[in-house]
Amino acid sequence: MxxxxxxxxxxxxxxxxxxxxxxxxxxxxxxxxxxxxxxxSFNSDRFPSIPLGHFSLEWYQAVAGDPLVWQGLRNTLFVGVTVGVIATALGFGAAYTDYRYRFFGKQVYLALALIPPTIPVVILGLAMLAYLSRISLSGNALSVIIAHVVICAPFAMAIIRLRLSQMDPDLEAAAWNLGASEWAAMRHVIVPFAKPAIFGALFITMAVSFDEFAIAWFVSGLNETLPVKVLGFLQGQVSPRINAIGTFVFVTSMTLVILAQILLTGRGAKDRPASDE
Amino acid sequence: MRRPLSLYGLTFSLPLLVWQVLFFVFPLVFLVALSFWTVKNFRMQPDFDGVNWATMYGRAVFWQAYGTTFALAAAASVLVSVLAFPCSYAISFKLSDTARSWAVFLMVIPFFTSYLVRVYSWQIFLSDAGIVNVMLGWVGLGPYTLLNTVGATMIGYLTLTFPLVVLLQLFSLVFIDRTLIEAAHNLRCGRLRTVFAVIIPSARVGLVIAALFAFILSFGDFVSPIYLGGGDPTTLSILITDTTKSGQQWPRAAVIALTMIGTLLAVAFAAVRFAYKGRTK
Amino acid sequence: MNKNALVSFEGVVKRFGEFVAVQRMDFEIGKGEFLAIMGSSGCGKTTTLRMLAGLEAPSEGVIRLSGKPINDLPTWSRDTPMVWQSLALFPFLNVIENVEFALKMRGVGKAERRRRAEQWLDRMQISEFAGRNISQLSGGQRQRVALARSLVVEPEILLLDEPLSALDAALKVRMQSVLKNLQRETGITFVYVTHSQSEAFSMADRVVIMSRGKIEQIGTPQEIYRTPRTRFVANFLGSSNIFTGNVVETGDGRATLETPMGAFGLVSSEQSTRALMGRTATLTVLDTKTNLSRTMPTGRVNAVPVRMIGEEFIGATATIYLETGDGHEIRVQKSHEELASLPLQIGQELVAYWNEEDGHLVPEE
Incomplete structure (x- = not known):
């Protein structure tokens, strides 16, 4: 006061x-x-410390010249985008289920929807590796996607659920009352209202996937993602490249996060469904 | 809105359920089965044999690693809670609304930077000729061995947990009813005493949950103990990665993983019990 | 300064940035007094209380407690326990721990603490809830816990910030008598902030009426009710008919108030009348002192023709709403017997009148 x-x-x-x-x-x-x-990342020294050496782009060049890094980046982007889309779709469904329905066993459902990120990644990595190789799904990009969706869907669910909780609970009923079927109400009321959060969730889950290395390291086999590559550099001590990659990934992730933030607070702040259809 | 699940409803509810059962529950259940398999001639075969449990639990090195991991994670969660509290306290009570939202925004950024990159960066600070030793040299101290020590592992754990703990603490502190603090002052409770008599009890749930998350994260982390702590002493997570990636000893790794899950469940249960102790709400 | 005064406000001003919450305030609170501070929301009454409790610092002026200035004393070094509107009970402590809190802060030993807390629980008739959580109590029980928590240190003064506002009407009335008895028995000075006239008037020895950060009137409930000293107070209490006009001296040494409804005779000997001579002023007449008749009354009365527009019954009394020719509303409050002889129908033409000495002149703001 x-x-x-x-x-x-x-x-x-x-x-x-x-x-x-x-x-x-x-x-x-x-x-x-x-x-x-x-x-x-812009410093020439092989073993970085102070005082700083001279300005140099050599680590960026080294990274850019490494076909394995490019391979990793392609994998990361492919995995990240796919994970983002699937996790957001699953998360939306779960958020809507929690928003709209009450049913027996809902607590268990919500636990499944939210607990995975709290399990240590080493354990999840090991479990995934063992299980996926058993059903012959390990060692490729698909296995990373499967594993990442498990830990990303909860984030999507939380973000979209938060948005739905801002929605007037009578809105959907009003649409029905005006003759909209459940599907029509979903398409014309719920989805437009949740749209900013849906995109927010998409970007956030992509960013989470971009940064995740432990589970990916366990299950990726030869199809390493960029963070797994970084883990390799860390073991191999060819280090300052990590800074170059780290800076690149940071800029990418922050771009996604800021985009998500703009979507969530900008249009999201308006408390009515967007009517762009 | 109480309606039976219809086809419409199931379209939204089922996909996540199916996915998490298939790729979250099943792997964890499979881990249990795996721990009873046997390895013969470097090949795993389905079995129901307690040999892996007996082997692992019979090894001193396993219990050493267990003790180390537990102690490190517990120390990290206490340390980070203590170090984060003044920060979250100051953010919630001493900053303006605008400054507070900036503080929150800044604290979220680390979640979107690679933990690996940050750990590597700490190597730059802590190595023998690293930034910290150079700076100490300016005042005629050192060099000290900073990297590959337990202290360095702790710094790694703090890097991993500090932002999350600050945010969780903050979240419970900003919702404290300010009149409670006024009431305490009014009843002769001084500034510092109010922190312990009113603010900490009011925020207890959030503080305990934050410490719990710090414990879970540190307990499972293998990056800091290896790349900052030098892999010595060995932690359970190092043991798992070693056992998994070298050779076909997955069943034994499963034993370690299940022991970790059991421990985490017990700790989480105890923490939640403690957090809500004496509350009926 | 009056030596019986426990608290004195001397030229106290409180500003929040540009906004002046309390304008120069001078008043005293006596030992053992039940003082109510009343006004609508935003009038500065709560700010006044919070300054006394040390939760806000005055921008100017001095607040004294037992003669000593307390401006720079942090709230925890004052003995000014307060009961919050929200009660501010500690949810993480049970009932008796809440009550013990202040004693604990004073370093009172455990056994002694418990004993004194139990005494107060007993006194407030909530002993049976000692081990309960706050969330398990009803509104009235919480109220009693909050009172016990503040009173356990046996302070000289207790501050109450609309403590009854969350209770339902019946409970409110019961708690009013609890509070009043408590105050009488303990002799502790109560400063009670409220927006409710019935709470203030039924409990307080003296009432302070505030408006827009200013004290409008201080006095006993009777004084304020009978002779509102400003137009605001008369309006706020809602118990007077109000007429505005010019105070004019007539040839024979008498004074009248000239209004669009006619000229009303004033008691010229009253000081306020002489002070306002030749100026615009407001005349207030209690609705219970305003009478009705069918014909123009005679004698030293002021009368105005009116038309009845409505009526309202509350218990034994009725309020008749009337309107003058130019739309000015007049109310009359009487018992049913007093009104029995009148033809009370909507639209009925009547005459409202009052004795000159029942009119009080206040300056127009």
């Missing part, structure tokens, strides 16, 4: 300043590795 005025009696300037400094330190810790990776 009146933080500034109350400050004079119930707050202590020294404490406030110390806390602000602490916030800055916290963010410094979080962003130090991100910033360093960015800076050193």
């Amino acid at each position: 009146s933080d500034k005025d109350t400050a004079s009696i119930n707050r202590n300037r020294a404490v406030d300043v110390a806390l602000l400094v602490y916030i800055v330190l916290g963010y410094a810790f979080v962003f130090a590795p991100i910033a360093a990776s960015f800076v050193f």
Whole structure:
């Protein structure tokens, strides 16, 4: 209410300043590795440290000249886009189910829809590897897609569910009342309303898939995605390339996230269904 | 809206259910079956034999790794909770609304940067001729061995968990009824004391859940212990990756994985019990 | 300063940025007094209370408690316990732990703490809920816990911020008598903020009426009711008929208020009348002191012809709504017996009148 005025009696300037400094330190810790990776991706040194060497694009060139990296990037993009589409479709269905229906065993349904990301990736990776190789689906891009959809669908579900909860619960019923069938109401009311969240979920799940390396490492076999390639570099100590790839992936992911953010807050903020049909 | 599931409804409900049963539940169930299989001449065969459990549980190295992993994850979750709390506290109570939403936005960014890249970046900071040692050298200290230590593993765990823990703590702190804090002050509770007597109890559920997530993430992470901790001491996750990727000892890896899941379930259950202790809502 | 005063506000101003929440405020609260601060929302009454509790700092002026300035004292160093509108009970503590809280903060030992808390639970008749969670209590029970929590330290003063607003009407009335008895028995000074006239008037020894950050009137409920000192107060209480006009001196040393409805005689000896001579002013007449008749009355009365437009019955009294020729509304409140002789039908022509000495002149704002 009146933080500034109350400050004079119930707050202590020294404490406030110390806390602000602490916030800055916290963010410094979080962003130090991100910033360093960015800076050193343009640095010539083989073993990066300070003082900085001279500006150089050699690591980008090295990465760009590596056919395996290109292969990895193609795999990543293919996997990411496919995962995004499937996970968003599944997540939408689950979000709508939770929004609209009550049924016996719904708790179990929701648990299945939300728990996977909390299982450690090593365990999930191992389980996927063992299971998928048993049913002869391991060692290719398809196996990565299957595994990534499992952990991405919950994110899509959460994002779209949040949007649906902002919808007037009578909206759908009103559409029925005006003669729309369930399918028509879905197409003309629910989907347009949830559209920003659907695209948001699409981009977020793509970004999650782009960054996931552990499960992909277990199940991908020879069809390595880019993050798995990075894991390989990390083992092989041919390191500064990681910075170049990391910066590239960061820029890509952030573009997707910001796009999602714009969609979720920009048009999403309006509390009525978009009527672009 | 209470309606029976129709074809229409099933079209939306079923796909996720089918997918998660096929590719989430089945793999985990298969993991259980796998742990009873046997390996003969480097080939796995379906079986129902407790030999893998007996072998793994009979090894000192397994229990050592278990103890190490548990201790490291517990230490990480306590450490990150303690370090994150002043930060989330300050963000929720000392920042303006605008500054707070920026703070939240910035804290989300790390989720979309590669954890691997950040871990590699810490190598740049911590190696013998790395940034930290160079800076220490300026003031006449060091060089110290920073990389390949337990401390470096901890930094990795913090990198992994700090943003999530701050966000989860923040989420429970911003919803605290401000009048409770006023009421505490009004009843002679000083600033610092209010933090412990009112704010922490009010946010307990969120704080415990945040610590739980930190534990789960650290417990399962294999990147930091290998690439920052140097693989020594061995953790369960390292044991799993080694056992899986070298040779056909998947059934034994399954034993480790199932032990981890059991542990995590127990910890999660205890944490949730503790979080809601004494609450009837 | 009055030596019986427990609290004094001296030239206190509170600004939030550009907005002035409380304009220069000077008043005192006596020891053992039940003071109600009343006004509509946004009038500054809650801000006043929060300044006293140390939850807001005054922008100007001094607040004294027992003679000592407390402006710079943080809220936890004052003994000004408050009961919040939301009650602000700690949901993570059970009933008795809530009540013990303030004692714990003072370093009172565990056994002593428990004993004193139990005493208060007993006194508030909620002993049986000692181990319950707050969420398991009804509204009235929570109210009692909140009171016990604040009173357990036996303070000199208790601040209450619309504590009854969440209760239903019947419970409200019961809690009013609980509060009033509690205040009488303990002798603790109560400062009670409310927007409800019935709460303020039924409990308080004195009432402060505020509007737009300013004190309009301070006085006992009777004083305020009988002689509202500003047009705002008369309007706010809704119990007076109000006429606006010019105060004019007539030849014989008497004064009248000239209004579009005619000239009304004033009690010229009253100080307010002399002070307002020649200016625009407002005349207030209680609706219970306004009478009705079929014909023009005689004697030193003011009368105005009216037409009946409606009626309303509450218990033993009836309120008759009337309108003058130019659309000015007039109300008359009487018992059914007093009205029995009149032909009360909508549209009926009547005469409203009152004795000169029942009219009170206040300055026009």
